[in-house]
Amino acid sequence: xxxxxxxxxxxxxxxxxxxxxxxxxxxxxxxxxxxxxxxxxxxxxxxxxxxxxxxxxxxxxxxxxxxxxxxxxxxxxxxxxxxxxxxxxxxxxxxxxxxxxxxxxxxxxxxxxxxxxxxxxxxxxxxxxxxxxxxxxxxxxxxxxxxxxxxxxxxxxxxxxxxxxxxxxxxxxxxxxxxxxxxxxxxxxxxxxxxxxxxxxxxxxxxxxxxxxxxxxxxxxxxxxxxxxxxxxxxxxxxxxxxxxxxxxxxxxxxxxxxxxxxxxxxxxxxxxxxxxxxxxxxxxxxxxxxxxxxxxxxxxxxxxxxxxxxxxxxxxxxxxxxxxxxxxxxxxxxxxxxxxxxxxxxxxxxxxxxxxxxxxxxxxxxxxxxxxxxxxxxxxxxxxxxxxxxxxxxxxxxxxxxxxxxxxxxxxxxxxxxxxxxxxxxxxxxxxxxxxxxxxxxxxxxxxxxxxxxxxxxxxxxxxxxxxxxxxxxxxxxxxxxxxxxxxxxxxxxxxxxx
Amino acid sequence: xxxxxxxxxxxxxxxxxxxxxxxxxxxxxxxxxxxxxxxxxxxxxxxxxxxxxxxxxxxxxxxxxxxxxxxxxxxxxxxxxxxxxxxxxxxxxxxxxxxxxxxxxxxxxxxxxxxxxxxxxxxxxxxxxxxxxxxxxxxxxxxxxxxxxxx
Numbered sequence: 219x220x221x222x223x224x225x226x227x228x229x230x231x232x233x234x235x236x237x238x239x240x241x242x243x244x245x246x247x248x249x250x251x252x253x254x255x256x257x258x259x260x261x262x263x264x265x266x267x268x269x270x271x272x273x274x275x276x277x278x279x280x281x282x283x284x285x286x287x288x289x290x291x292x293x294x295x296x297x298x299x300x301x302x303x304x305x306x307x308x309x310x311x312x313x314x315x316x317x318x319x320x321x322x323x324x325x326x327x328x329x330x331x332x333x334x335x336x337x338x339x340x341x342x343x344x345x346x347x348x349x350x351x352x353x354x355x356x357x358x359x360x361x362x363x364x365x366x367x368x369x370x371x372x373x374x375x376x377x378x379x380x381x382x383x384x385x386x387x388x389x390x391x392x393x394x395x396x397x398x399x400x401x402x403x404x405x406x407x408x409x410x411x412x413x414x415x416x417x418x419x420x421x422x423x424x425x426x427x428x429x430x431x432x433x434x435x436x437x438x439x440x441x442x443x444x445x446x447x448x449x450x451x452x453x454x455x456x457x458x459x460x461x462x463x464x465x466x467x468x469x470x471x472x473x474x475x476x477x478x479x480x481x482x483x484x485x486x487x488x489x490x491x492x493x494x495x496x497x498x499x500x501x502x503x504x505x506x507x508x509x510x511x512x513x514x515x516x517x518x519x520x521x522x523x524x525x526x527x528x529x530x531x532x533x534x535x536x537x538x539x540x541x542x543x544x545x546x547x548x549x550x551x552x553x554x555x556x557x558x559x560x561x562x563x564x565x566x567x568x569x570x571x572x573x574x575x576x577x578x579x580x581x582x583x584x585x586x587x588x589x590x591x592x593x594x595x596x597x598x599x600x601x602x603x604x605x606x607x608x609x610x611x612x613x614x615x616x617x618x619x620x621x622x623x624x625x626x627x628x629x630x631x632x633x634x635x636x637x638x639x640x641x642x643x644x645x646x647x648x649x650x651x652x653x654x655x656x657x658x659x660x661x662x663x664x665x666x667x668x669x670x671x672x673x674x675x676x677x678x679x680x681x682x683x684x685x686x687x688x689x690x691x692x693x694x695x696x697x698x699x700x701x702x703x704x705x706x707x708x709x710x711x712x713x714x715x716x717x718x
Numbered sequence: 719x720x721x722x723x724x725x726x727x728x729x730x731x732x733x734x735x736x737x738x739x740x741x742x743x744x745x746x747x748x749x750x751x752x753x754x755x756x757x758x759x760x761x762x763x764x765x766x767x768x769x770x771x772x773x774x775x776x777x778x779x780x781x782x783x784x785x786x787x788x789x790x791x792x793x794x795x796x797x798x799x800x801x802x803x804x805x806x807x808x809x810x811x812x813x814x815x816x817x818x819x820x821x822x823x824x825x826x827x828x829x830x831x832x833x834x835x836x837x838x839x840x841x842x843x844x845x846x847x848x849x850x851x852x853x854x855x856x857x858x859x860x861x862x863x864x865x866x867x868x869x
Contacts, residue, residue: 395768410765610833
């Protein structure tokens with residue numbers, strides 16, 4: 219009854235008024251950015267990172283995770299009502315969700331999306347609680363060689379499962395790794411790439427990098443696209459699904475939850491991949507695939523359940539292995555580091571209240587989100603009428619003060635601008651920032667583990683293949699890479715991301 | 719019939735060149751760091767490996783890009799780019815010298831100038847409101863140690 223005991227411990231932490239408050243704040247902010255197109259959850263997490271410095275670790279992480287899964291709820295609202303995906307993971311929801319809205323069934327689509335998400339969130343919470351302890355037990359046995367191989371697998375997985383050009387993504391990882399080396403070398407104490415600047419002696423801060431590359435670039439590109447889409451909102455109508463809709467929706471919710479939970483754990487996985495894959499799968503198993511795109515309720519139920527499940531289970535590699543699997547999780551690593559917590563298998567042992575508190579809070583947050591979303595939907599949609607030209611200067615100012623407040627360093631504010639510029643260049647050249655962020659976070663860890671492993675093995679590189687765990691991880695990484703070359707897989711990969 | 723190979727300039731070519739530039743910069747800056755051996759790596763080992771990887775992959779991307787049609791380069795929109803970045807630089811320049819009030823107001827006005835529409839009256843109101851809000855939230859409510867006025 220360890221599980222029960224652990225969950226009770228978690229709820230004791232999550233249900234303190236203070237933590238409930240931050241869970242709610244996270245869920246509200248998440249819904250907000252989910253509804254508003256143009257600001258994604260990664261950008262929001264990066265922008266709010268400095269504020270978590272002033273919170274206790276549990277509250278900070280509860281709030282940040284609330285933003286990530288909250289955005290999955292909010293994203294469906296605008297997708298269904300105005301045919302604008304508030305979030306990229308809600309892109310496929312537009313297809314059938316908006317079609318349902320045009321037929322006057324928006325209420326049912328919203329209700330199915332919210333209830334499906336809640337069901338998926340509950341299952342995913344349980345899944346994390348069951349899967350994490352054994353995984354972290356395994357991870358506790360890891361030496362530097364196993365860790366290095368695990369990180370190789372993580373980076374390759376992230377690249378293979380990401381959309382876009384593979385070679386460019388790999389090269390972005392290298393670039394991230396290189397910039398991750400800036401600062402004092404832990405083994406020799408040498409200052410590398412610091413240009414004699416004291417700000418850089420501890421490395422480039424993660425906040426300026428994340429905020430610049432993921433946050434500011436998004437604002438600039440939004441301004442350049444200048445969406446003037448007139449917002450035509452569909453009538454919501456009755457929330458209750460009909461018996462027929464219900465009969466069609468629930469198996470789709472089950473399938474979406476399963477697909478999402480599994481894909482969330484994969485390196486490179488998360489909400490985005492989960493929703494696309496669930497929609498593609500639903501279309502494949504449907505008896506009349508022609509209904510899709512014309513308001514099939516399965517096309518709303520499956521991806522919306524999947525993206526919420528995937529958002530949550532992507533916490534598993536982070537919490538048990540300390541490896542971020544997508545850029546959102548990389549930002550979470552940054553948040554943990556700010557709090558002085560080294561993510562990894564030790565967290566569960568040394569800080570069980572933190573670990574189980576976050577997990578229990580996810581369920582609390584999901585419950586809150588159903589309540590926030592269904593009755594209050596009108597208020598959220600009205601937010602869409604706030605013009606972006608008034609919104610973005612406020613976000614910029616929040617970024618400036620946030621970065622500055624971390625170390626009272628104007629130089630870091632300047633660095634943020636510099637990385638905003640690099641982010642724009644990457645965007646213009648079709649290079650994705652996500653692999654870069656993962657490389658940057660993992661770079662110093664990889665180098666340290668590689669050097670330590672070789673030191674322990676007296677310089678014998680066979681240490682990476684003589685350990686069975688390390689060998690298995692490397693074989694998995696090689697298999698993933700080999701898979702990409704297989705034309706059939708290449709086609710499926712392109713197909714999954716083109717749906718929409 | 720057309721003879722010879724037609725070379726293209728597209729996103730991949732420029733991206734490849736950019737990666738190569740990063741690689742060269744990394745290798746150049748890493749010159750003073752001892753490389754060591756694979757057995758006992760010096761601080762220069764990893765930077766050198768990554769520098770060469772960037773150079774080689776960058777070259778590959780550029781060459782492959784030049785041989786295919788690829789994605790066309792798109793125009794840069796200078797106004798949002800420069801104004802948004804300037805709003806950070808203005809903030810960084812003013813915050814320690816002139817305090818939060820003027821830094822916040824200046825940053826908001828400069829940033830807003832990068833937007834699709836710039837109406838003086840609206841922007842001034844926005845800047846005053848945001849500055850007051852920032853001072854109330856960060857200085858009073860959260861108690862961050864920041865100078866507010868230049869004096």
